[in-house]
Amino acid sequence: MIRVRNLGEADRIVTLYTKERGKLNTVARGARRIRNRLLSPTQVFTHGRYLIFPGKGLHNLSQADIVHSGQAIRDDLEKFAYASYVTELLDALTAEEDPTDRIFPLLAATLSMGEGGRFKLAVRAFEIRLMRELGYEPELYQCLHCRQTLKSNVSFTEQGGALCEKCVGHVPGSMSLTNGTWELMKRLLEWEFSRLTVLHPDTSNETELRRVMRSYLDYRLEYPLKSLDFLETLQGLTP
Numbered sequence: 394m395i396r397v398r399n400l401g402e403a404d405r406i407v408t409l410y411t412k413e414r415g416k417l418n419t420v421a422r423g424a425r426r427i428r429n430r431l432l433s434p435t436q437v438f439t440h441g442r443y444l445i446f447p448g449k450g451l452h453n454l455s456q457a458d459i460v461h462s463g464q465a466i467r468d469d470l471e472k473f474a475y476a477s478y479v480t481e482l483l484d485a486l487t488a489e490e491d492p493t494d495r496i497f498p499l500l501a502a503t504l505s506m507g508e509g510g511r512f513k514l515a516v517r518a519f520e521i522r523l524m525r526e527l528g529y530e531p532e533l534y535q536c537l538h539c540r541q542t543l544k545s546n547v548s549f550t551e552q553g554g555a556l557c558e559k560c561v562g563h564v565p566g567s568m569s570l571t572n573g574t575w576e577l578m579k580r581l582l583e584w585e586f587s588r589l590t591v592l593h594p595d596t597s598n599e600t601e602l603r604r605v606m607r608s609y610l611d612y613r614l615e616y617p618l619k620s621l622d623f624l625e626t627l628q629g630l631t632p
């Protein structure tokens with residue numbers, strides 16, 4: 394459940410990211426009525442099993458069972474803000490009914506790690522892995538421009554790759570990358586997701602990575618994300 398909007402007096406328009414079909418826009422009739430069986434399973438960040446009938450434009454969501462309620466995320470302003478960013482980013486970068494196998498487990502793992510208190514790191518892992526699944530995998534080992542193997546003094550371009558010292562002047566939109574942040578990016582991309590919680594990066598690496606990922610994502614986004622403003626209004630939580 395990545396986006397929920399009200400429709401009319403009692404209905405909800407619900408956007409789901411499904412394992413089998415990717416993103417789907419559905420309508421849940423009567424879902425805002427008290428005692429309606431769709432009321433709680435159609436809340437944002439809920440993981441569930443849904444029975445959906447195809448419709449023209451919007452599909453019809455008719456039955457639902459909760460697998461994981463996501464209540465702990467909705468009850469915590471900070472977690473809610475991070476989860477809103479994750480789902481808005483996913484919504485902005487994916488088309489309807491264009492499934493990619495590894496995105497559903499990535500979303501579930503990110504929300505789970507965030508719910509466990511590690512959203513700051515989980516969102517960075519989500520960003521870099523989502524880009525890979527969408528075909529924009531960043532090149533971290535060879536210079537994107539001249540293809541030589543990189544050792545140190547690396548920069549990163551918004552176009553999605555690392556650059557050597559000689560090429561940095563030839564590629565617009567590049568930022569220098571400390572070795573610590575460069576290593577962190579490799580781990581966030583390559584390690585098993587469940588292992589990432591052992592990482593405790595320095596604030597300086599976290600800040601640098603956040604800026605680098607922001608320019609890399611903004612290069613692919615057509616419009617600014619509303620959830621970023623929300624995160625920025627929470628003190629010390631600039632994404």
Ligand SMILES: [Zn+2]
Pocket residue numbers: 536537538539540541556557558559560
């Ligand atoms: Zn180069």
